[in-house]
Amino acid sequence: MLHIKCPHCGMRSQNEFSYGGDATVKRPELGKEISDHDWDNFVYNRKSLRGKHLELWQHLSGCRQWIKVERDTATHEIFRTSKANEDNS
Amino acid sequence: MDQNFRLSDGGLINRDKKLSFKFNSKTYYGFEGDTLASALIANGVHLIGRSFKYHRPRGFFGAGVDEPYAIVQLYRNGETEPNIKATEQELFEGLEATSVNCWPSVNFDIGAINNFLKIFLPAGFYYKTFMWPKSFWYKVYEPFIRKAAGLGVASIKHDKERYEHKYEYCDLLIAGSGPSGLASAYAAAKNGARVILAEDKARFGGTLLTSEVNIGNKSGKEWAEGIIAELKEMPNVTVRNRSQVFGYYDHNMLVMSERISDHLSKTKKFHPKQRLWYIRAKEVLISSGSIERPIVFGNNDTPGVMLSSAAKEYLKVYGVLVGRNPLIFTNNDSGYETAIEFKKNGVDPTILDTRKDPQSEIINEAKNLGINIKFSYVVVAAQGYKKVKSADIAKISDDKEQLGSVENIKCDCICVSGFWTPTIHLASQSGNKTKFNEEIDAFVPGISKQNETTLGAANGSYTLEGTLKNSFETAYELSKKITNNTNKISLPNVVEKKSTTHDKFWCVPLPKGKNYKRFLDFQNDVAVSDIEIALKEGYRSIEHVKRYTTLGMATDQGKTSNLNGLQLVSNIENKVVPNVGHTTFRPPYTPVSIGAIVGREIGKHSKPTRKSPMHKWHEQNNAIFVDAGVWLRPRYYKQGNENLFEASKREAKNVRTNVGVCDVTTLGKIDIKGPDAAELLNRVYTNAWLKLPVGKARYGVMLREDGIVMDDGTTTRISENHYHMTTTTAQAANVLSHLEYYLQLVWPDLNVNVVSTTEQWAGAAVAGPKSRDLLKKLFPKSDVSNEGLPFMGFIEGDLFGVKARIFRISFSGELAYEVNVESDNGNFMWEKIIEIGQEFKIQPYGTEALSTLRIEMGHVAGSELDGRTIPYDNSLEGLLSKKKDFIGKRSLTRKAFIAEDRQKIVGVVPLDKKTSIPEGSHLVKDSNAPLPNPKLGYISASCWSVEHDNPFSLAILKNGKNMIGEKLFVMSPLKNKVIPVEIVSSHYVDPKGERVRS
């Protein structure tokens, strides 16, 4: 079970969180023309990286905030976590 | 006969408390502090079971977790448990156990015929033989394997015992209370660290209980007792015996199983049987010791052949002799310690030492005691079937290849010592890349992956002084790092006997003309010859050899067999052991009961059951409940001898003719506030929301980004910046998370707050043509006329002093209202509705009638919004705004979603107007078409239409738009039904929707 540092609550066990996928995906702006290709990339296509991965988790059984977690998908090492509105790119 | 092999004194058992127990229906006696194994050995019982494959007789091999043989079926307090190790099970009054894997009895076992056919059961036998013919699999092979396999019988009864989970945090977790565990716990605790010390056995101290050492002028045992007593008094220390740390997981989380009641006849009131600890430790010290390795020789599985350290433990801890004429077979000094213990207790052992001329303090002591020692000697084979009667022994050449002439000597047990294998399982589980230590011929931990340090024998260190010194220092440094304290304990004076190097010899060659089975894996019956066959057949990777031969795959996970297996593979392959590599260690280190893993989350406790505030009323009025997600909802209210069908029909009909009331508390409710609330709704729902006036409700559909319908419900504008959203019962949590996702991550600029209010409101749907008349009496001060409260209108009202929200919304297709009050007033509201509704013939209705009403109206629900359908499929395309963008809109232009023959919801009526249509059935054109019959659609929901008095179903049908009036067939192979049907509109009742507006 991972030990994740919620930037709002502190170190908490994984079972308080739910996983939310790749945090680098940006939703296209509303009302803007977008090609099928770009839309498919947004909805479906994920890299499924081995290694460092910036991802979203929601502290569901805690503060309910969505947070960003940089984690190694192979070793589970967590390098850092940040609030939703902090820019990690 | 009673306890013939028990010494007259000695051991750590309580001789004042005699316990009776039964093994295979025969009564025996032992003492408090015995294990089942030590008590049986005290009574001279060495035949415990039969082996897995050949059904050869099985006795005892070890004295603890490494035991491969002595697995029993245990009976305790009316319950039974399989796969219990007799070496671990503590004796209690009335204990009952039986052998496993033998029929009809352990003494006469029919399966033992396998032993004489063993030439036909080589490695991979099952893979090779049971492949063909295919038809034999179910009828012949599988039943045969099932009967032959398995080590015990699981109970099919509900387990009445309680199991608990506990979460704990500490600075240092120390696994194992031998010399290194005690020393490090003591040093860290004295330096102020929060310590958890776990010991698998009932007694703390590990090898200190059985070795002749002196620490600070105390015996090892006394020193251990002193340390434990002191640790137990310290507030920063948790000490647990009968607790096995079995798994090392990510981020330094370890799991430990504590056997709280297994050693008692009966679990004490309010106590759990076992407790599973989830421990998050800053640092982990692995002091799990090491396990003695066997030497491989002919018939080395005969009862009476056991580890030399186990024989010593039975002597010193339990005061029990494993034999009166012992043969000690060793390649190192450890065997001598066992021999000396025998000698001290008046038994004359013989030592066979594979070494030519070793010199050490302990060997001298054995010589001085007059023990008969034969150097350069080996056991070629054990003789005897159900118990060792003698041993064939021979001199062995210096190169260990040639045997001298074989002689036979009498003995009643053979105690084997092939040196020690560190228990590196936890370190390996943590991700530590282990390394091979040539000096001890075994793997030891390498570079730590997580915050773990391995100490003492588990790290390949076999001197007490070195172990204590290293443990004191390591624990001090680690605790200092955490506590910043500098309280250092000085190392006590240690006296121990010096030993000399061991012999790398591990497997006795076969004498000419003999073909003895030499076993490597004692639980899975894997012999040297099996590994040889596997390699001959081309298996190279140790992982493949393991799976093909099942070496190390039994419940003991090869604790005594892995290294010898590796030795053999490396010998044949002419490689060195580190190049062969060992197989992966995975948790659990020892078997863990399913009960402990599940804990309290069992049956109804796996999730909390939620009940509405009106639950009691439903119970008192004969409601039959149904699980709706985590909620319990009335399915119907039984009157007289009614069944589900009759009751739901009556309830639904009453809604269509008079008025009914339904508990809708379970609907998800989300309170939405903020200046941008309307904008949020406009983006989340597919229809337009910016112009919804205060006091009005609107039906909305929300999509996922892939265009699939996520949920539907009504949202009401309570005031300028305040909305009340409802969701389906099932999706309530997901919708809240969905809104939070967009507000926090995608559109953080929107000034909106959302919060779940599902449990804050109790809800009652009042539906039927007489519902307005009832509302008038419930809210005499409010104007509930069609003008005052039109369809999709909202007002607040006063329900006899209780504030209520009244929504004019309908799920049944009738004139209907939903009344919400604060949860505490839910029952008051309900009783008032029932009381005043009497004059309008009100009846409560459950989820079954609710479904009937919505199905015949063609309202979609969870069975249509199943995560596979888009708005068009549900005839909700009218709600898709063309003017604005919304979540998922872009996906709706996907080719499949706009196909001309896209699936769509339709109604289905059987031609005979009688036959009920099973949900999940398929719709086909030709019921006689060859299989697989092309499927045109599926039945999503079925009911008995109370309006038309015949069966009616909803279906999602390909090209549904153009299928109205078509005749098709419903096929349900599961229910063996073929029903001719007609496709009709999904709106089977009041297609224009006039009633809801009346």
Ligand SMILES: [Zn+2]
């Ligand atoms: Zn949090």
